[in-house]
Amino acid sequence: MRKSDLAAIIDLNEPDDQIQPLTAARPIGTLPFAGRYRLIDFPLSSLDHANVRSVAIFLPKSGRSVTDHIRSGSTWNMDQITGGIFTYPYMAGRDYEDPKLRARYFDDYLQFLRKSSAQYTIIMGTQIVANVDVDAIVAYHQAGESPVTAVYKNLPEEAMKPEDLTLDMTELGTASSVVPASGNRGHLKEGKIPAFMDIYLIGTIDLIDLLTDASEAPTFKRLPQILREAVLENNANAFEYTGFLAKLNTTQRYFDANMSMLEDQNYQALLYSANSIETKNKNEIPTFYSTESKVTNSLLGTGDFIEGTVDNSILFRNVHIHRDAVVDHSIVMQGSKIGTGSSVKYAILDKGVVIGSNLALEGTPEEPLVFSKNQKVFQPDGQGVTARA
Numbered sequence: 001m002r003k004s005d006l007a008a009i010i011d012l013n014e015p016d017d018q019i020q021p022l023t024a025a026r027p028i029g030t031l032p033f034a035g036r037y038r039l040i041d042f043p044l045s046s047l048d049h050a051n052v053r054s055v056a057i058f059l060p061k062s063g064r065s066v067t068d069h070i071r072s073g074s075t076w077n078m079d080q081i082t083g084g085i086f087t088y089p090y091m092a093g094r095d096y097e098d099p100k101l102r103a104r105y106f107d108d109y110l111q112f113l114r115k116s117s118a119q120y121t122i123i124m125g126t127q128i129v130a131n132v133d134v135d136a137i138v139a140y141h142q143a144g145e146s147p148v149t150a151v152y153k154n155l156p157e158e159a160m161k162p163e164d165l166t167l168d169m170t171e172l173g174t175a176s177s178v179v180p181a182s183g184n185r186g187h188l189k190e191g192k193i194p195a196f197m198d199i200y201l202i203g204t205i206d207l208i209d210l211l212t213d214a215s216e217a218p219t220f221k222r223l224p225q226i227l228r229e230a231v232l233e234n235n236a237n238a239f240e241y242t243g244f245l246a247k248l249n250t251t252q253r254y255f256d257a258n259m260s261m262l263e264d265q266n267y268q269a270l271l272y273s274a275n276s277i278e279t280k281n282k283n284e285i286p287t288f289y290s291t292e293s294k295v296t297n298s299l300l301g302t303g304d305f306i307e308g309t310v311d312n313s314i315l316f317r318n319v320h321i322h323r324d325a326v327v328d329h330s331i332v333m334q335g336s337k338i339g340t341g342s343s344v345k346y347a348i349l350d351k352g353v354v355i356g357s358n359l360a361l362e363g364t365p366e367e368p369l370v371f372s373k374n375q376k377v378f379q380p381d382g383q384g385v386t387a388r389a
Contacts, residue, residue, distance in 0.1 A: 006138065007054040007118035007204065008047050009109070010040070011223065012066060013090070014127050018250040021372040022350060027060040028248065029126035030069055032333050034261040034271065035299035035314050038069055039248065041279045042131065043124040048076040049275040050134035052122075054083035056112040061090045075278050086112055096220040106215035109223065110208060118204050123227065125198035129246045129257060131273050137201050137239050144237030147206045148230050150175050151199035153241045154192035157181075164247070165196040167231075167238055175238040178228040197241060200227050244270040255348060255368045258314050258331050262297055282317060292323065301334070308338065322357075329365070347371065 016023040022031060029040040047055060055078060059066055066087070072078075073085040088108045096102045113121060120141070122134060132151070141149040152167045152175070160166070162182035167175040178196055179185075202210075214226050221229075230236070244266055246257035260266045271277050287304035289295065295310045301317040308325035313332065320337040321327055327338060328345040336349045339357035346363035353371045355361065356378035363369035371377065 007116035009123045011058045012060045026065040030065040039126045044076045045277045046132040054116045121204045123200045140239045146237045149201040149237040151197045152194040155195045167194040174235040177232045
């Protein structure tokens with residue numbers, strides 16, 4: 001669609017308690033994924049393919065990794081003379097009983113929306129990994145009768161946690177409310193439940209009206225609550241997404257989603273469908289493989305140095321796997337090093353982790369070991385290792 005027809009809001013203030021310590025110094029949106037991407041690449045790429053050129057990003061408490069990754073937005077064709085990427089400072093933890101701060105919260109949204117002059121606005125998060133066709137959502141919205149459209153994917157009930165948000169569906173296929181999976185009383189389809197993808201589409205004028213009314217209300221409400229109430233009040237159009245999807249709001253889900261990229265069907269469906277996923281380029285040397293190295297069914301970034309064995313694992317940039325070291329079913333982020341003769345299995349190594357020589361560190365598929373950023377491990381008991389499902 002025309003670039004002036006649609007604006008976007010991406011809020012990076014998403015709950016991350018269950019994915020610590022990986023989000024101790026970054027939001028979920030800049031978590032590395034699949035060897036070279038960040039989670040924010042997925043909504044930005046979807047917006048790029050829909051020719052969206054006006055995007056508001058609401059920064060988390062620690063926004064340095066966000067601005068470093070996005071820069072001017074040129075990767076997603078958003079370095080525009082008019083429009084572009086607009087970043088707004090952290091506001092999520094403020095005391096909104098203060099009228100001035102409350103006014104500031106709504107004013108940031110309202111100023112962006114009014115200046116965008118867009119007909120529609122799409123609101124997205126980053127903890128859902130999917131390759132979404134935004135143009136298809138807009139077309140579905142225009143054909144529907146509700147001023148609000150919510151996006152979902154039907155997932156098996158066993159894949160859902162009780163607190164995961166879902167759409168309560170009516171017999172007519174509209175969404176009557178956004179509710180936790182434990183409280184969903186809608187009509188299931190072939191044993192599946194409509195998992196909500198934290199994506200809304202709404203007319204910009206309608207969204208401005210909702211925010212203006214909320215700013216004048218006696219009780220403070222954040223944008224997510226305002227939008228969920230809009231679904232309830234309007235029986236929202238419900239757009240069904242059918243592609244690859246993973247929700248990365250826990251350590252276990254983050255581990256499982258990355259491991260799923262080692263299956264070619266998932267990798268191609270997510271990253272190389274009709275719309276490709278773009279990320280900030282790094283012009284670096286290729287990975288070096290010594291004659292003794294052995295790599296099977298793994299994803300490796302640029303600049304890696306491999307002397308040991310890598311099996312069913314994901315390595316990001318500039319990772320060193322030294323002689324006789326083994327990395328098995330693990331995620332190793334940028335700049336990490338595995339010492340000579342060490343074995344690391346079922347683990348997540350954040351950036352800059354150093355594992356000393358001749359150590360054996362092993363988690364399980366259900367509870368991978370987690371090493372925090374720049375952690376150094378030189379003792380056989382892996383002192384300092386933390387794990388969370």
